Amino acid sequence: MTAEGFLKSITRTEWHHTSLSLKDVPIHPLLVIDYELIKAGNKHEIERLWTAGTTLGFWYLKNHGVDEERKMKYEQGDEGMSFGYKAAGANVVDASGTKDITQFINIATDDALAWPVQARRSYPSTVNASMVSTIAPGSATRCTYSPPILDRQVTAISAHTDFGSLSFLHNRLGGLQVLVPGTEEWQYVKPLPGHAICNLGDAMVIFSGGILRSNLHRVVNPPGAQGSLDRYSLVYFTRPADSVVLRALTDESPLIADAVAHASDPKRFEPGVTALEWLTRRIKNRRAANQKGLGAWLDSGGTEHTTSGS
Numbered sequence: 430m431t432a433e434g435f436l437k438s439i440t441r442t443e444w445h446h447t448s449l450s451l452k453d454v455p456i457h458p459l460l461v462i463d464y465e466l467i468k469a470g471n472k473h474e475i476e477r478l479w480t481a482g483t484t485l486g487f488w489y490l491k492n493h494g495v496d497e498e499r500k501m502k503y504e505q506g507d508e509g510m511s512f513g514y515k516a517a518g519a520n521v522v523d524a525s526g527t528k529d530i531t532q533f534i535n536i537a538t539d540d541a542l543a544w545p546v547q548a549r550r551s552y553p554s555t556v557n558a559s560m561v562s563t564i565a566p567g568s569a570t571r572c573t574y575s576p577p578i579l580d581r582q583v584t585a586i587s588a589h590t591d592f593g594s595l596s597f598l599h600n601r602l603g604g605l606q607v608l609v610p611g612t613e614e615w616q617y618v619k620p621l622p623g624h625a626i627c628n629l630g631d632a633m634v635i636f637s638g639g640i641l642r643s644n645l646h647r648v649v650n651p652p653g654a655q656g657s658l659d660r661y662s663l664v665y666f667t668r669p670a671d672s673v674v675l676r677a678l679t680d681e682s683p684l685i686a687d688a689v690a691h692a693s694d695p696k697r698f699e700p701g702v703t704a705l706e707w708l709t710r711r712i713k714n715r716r717a718a719n720q721k722g723l724g725a726w727l728d729s730g731g732t733e734h735t736t737s738g739s
């Protein structure tokens with residue numbers, strides 16, 4: 430079986446057929462949002478996205494176009510070009526000519542910086558759509574690795590809200606959990622093949638005067654037999670530019686003005702800091718070297734106590 434096939438079978442079955450039965454794995458369902466319908470302006474789908482954004486702030490995104498893109502048009506070719514898409518099987522992995530199974534795409538920094546002028550080559554539309562936000566200060570891609578740990582419960586990433594605007598997550602193994610407001614049990618978000626998991630960050634909560642939600646989440650051991658595997662996840666965090674002052678956009682939306690006017694603690698929506706200051710405070714106060722007493726940990730929080738409609 431290929432590595433891809435192995436992972437597929439694991440994500441399909443391990444939630445059901447391990448020593449840990451499904452009823453022992455608390456799973457929280459998310460709304461599935463169809464990106465094609467959103468792009469087409471489908472009112473019902475936009476309503477559903479609004480519901481997801483204002484309740485938990487988490488949803489699955491399907492038809493996001495990442496897989497369907499006609500990637501071969503952007504293949505690197507055989508002349509030694511290193512930028513662009515490399516198809517599975519385009520390289521060999523040994524002297525006997527065994528073909529590789531990996532796909533990747535290289536994007537030249539020169540193209541990102543020159544955008545919309547083309548410096549080196551063209552890219553698929555999904556790459557083009559991200560050119561501006563990719564080079565915007567603050568936005569970042571994170572690849573997370575957690576080793577297999579079978580003998581004890583661990584926290585791989587402690588409970589947090591995301592800092593920025595929108596996070597776009599791909600993971601294959603379980604381990605991500607959400608704490609649904611009003612409940613006390615952490616529940617898993619089950620990875621679905623072909624779906625990204627999207628969630629909103631603190632900046633959206635503040636910009637929207639608390640209408641949108643950034644929910645508390647964490648990463649623990651993957652459930653059951655998945656715990657014996659290396660866990661990788663890939664997140665693209667979009668964030669406001671460093672110098673953007675975080676405050677509710679009351680002058681741009683009567684809905685936001687109304688939400689802030691009726692908030693129990695409107696000061697939460699005017700923290701008086703820039704996006705970079707907000708991010709720096711949160712990152713710094715989670716560093717082990719900066720834990721002196723309880724102060725730092727308590728000061729590392731985001732908008733988790735800022736609930737919609739309050």
Ligand SMILES: O=C(O)CCC(=O)C(=O)O
Pocket residue numbers: 571573586591598600604605646647648662663664
């Ligand atoms: O690895 C995951 O599934 C989620 C990671 C996450 O929440 C984060 O990096 O902010």
Ligand SMILES: [Fe+2]
Pocket residue numbers: 589590591646
């Ligand atoms: Fe996160």
